[in-house]
Amino acid sequence: xxxxxKWIIDQVCGKTILDVGFIDSCSGQSLIHAKTLAKxxxxxxxxxxxxxxxxxxxxxxxxxxxDLLELPFTDGVFDCVVVGEVLxxxxxxxxAVRELSRVTKRGGVVIITTPSPYAIFRLVRNWxxxxxxxxxxxxxxxxGSADHKAFWEPNLFSLVGLECKTVTTRxxxxxxxxxxxxxxxxxxxxxxxxxxxxCAVFKKK
Numbered sequence: 001x002x003x004x005x006k007w008i009i010d011q012v013c014g015k016t017i018l019d020v021g022f023i024d025s026c027s028g029q030s031l032i033h034a035k036t037l038a039k040x041x042x043x044x045x046x047x048x049x050x051x052x053x054x055x056x057x058x059x060x061x062x063x064x065x066x067d068l069l070e071l072p073f074t075d076g077v078f079d080c081v082v083v084g085e086v087l088x089x090x091x092x093x094x095x096a097v098r099e100l101s102r103v104t105k106r107g108g109v110v111i112i113t114t115p116s117p118y119a120i121f122r123l124v125r126n127w128x129x130x131x132x133x134x135x136x137x138x139x140x141x142x143x144g145s146a147d148h149k150a151f152w153e154p155n156l157f158s159l160v161g162l163e164c165k166t167v168t169t170r171x172x173x174x175x176x177x178x179x180x181x182x183x184x185x186x187x188x189x190x191x192x193x194x195x196x197x198x199c200a201v202f203k204k205k
Contacts, residue, residue, distance in 0.1 A: 001031060004084075004113055004170040004197040009035045011111045011166075011201055014079025015043050018103065020068055021086035022047040023054050032084055033060060048072075069095050073103045081110045088114045088148040093156065101160035104204040110162055116169055116198035117151040118190075154200055162202035169195030 009032060017040060022033040030047070037045050037060070047063045048071070049055055055063050066072045068083075069092060081104050090096045100110050116122070154164040172195035 001035075002171060004199065005032050005035075007168075007170050007199055008032055008082060008084055008111060008113060009039060011109070012036050012039065012080055012082060014040075014108065016078045016080070016105075017043050017045045018073070018078045018081045019045065019047045020071075020081065020083045020100075021049055022082075022084075023049045023051060023058065030058075030060070032082070036082070068099060071099045071103050075102050076105045076108075078103055079105055079108045081108070083110065083112045085113060085115070087112060087152055088150060091149050093150055093152055094159075097152075097157055097162070098160050101157070101162050101204060104162075106204050108204045109165070110157070110202045110204070111200075112202070113170070113197050113199045114151065115148060116193055116195060118193035118198075119169075119196050120172075120194045122196070151198075154202075157202050161205045163205055164200060165203050166199075166201040168192050168199050169197060170199055171196035 017036060019030075019033050019036060022030045024030060033045070033047050045062060047058075047060055048066045048068075049063070050065065050067055052065045055065050064072060068086065068090060081100055083100065087093065087096060104110055154167055157164060169192050172191070
């Protein structure tokens with residue numbers, strides 16, 4: 001389990017928890033979901049994904065097929081919503097954020113991680129030193145993967161009543177240094193943007 005996954009599990013709490021896009025479409029596994037269930041045995045933990053064939057084979061209880069842009073839940077039902085490595089695949093970010101806010105209770109939290117477009121080594125590899133000059137205009141290369149469509153900033157969430165409580169980064173791995181110096185606790189600007197994963201917690205007003 002990497003530092004991003006540990007960070008998510010540490011943030012999760014509440015009696016009703018929604019895990020959006022919880023299944024890895026390649027492996028069919030979900031380590032974060034399994035750990036969330038284990039950590040919150042008295043909570044209702046619902047997993048939502050848009051891959052019905054994979055959902056049909058999952059061993060986890062309370063799994064639902066659905067779309068982030070039109071969540072199949074009533075307003076204000078979840079204490080905690082987890083969205084790990086999902087938003088970078090969504091074109092209509094504004095609608096996704098509205099839906100996340102809608103299903104979260106007042107005082108509840110939305111936990112999000114996404115590849116950081118500011119990751120120091122991603123900037124160097126895909127922006128400052130592209131294989132072709134034309135790649136500088138290609139957001140997929142900028143984000144590090146061909147299926148990544150967008151990136152977001154915390155102020156997008158304030159428009160729908162989600163107040164940013166925590167912004168940090170994880171997996172800031174520094175090459176050529178001892179392992180105990182990797183993932184240093186430099187979780188303040190600009191270092192809170194330089195890790196591989198951009199992580200944030202929002203509270204519903």
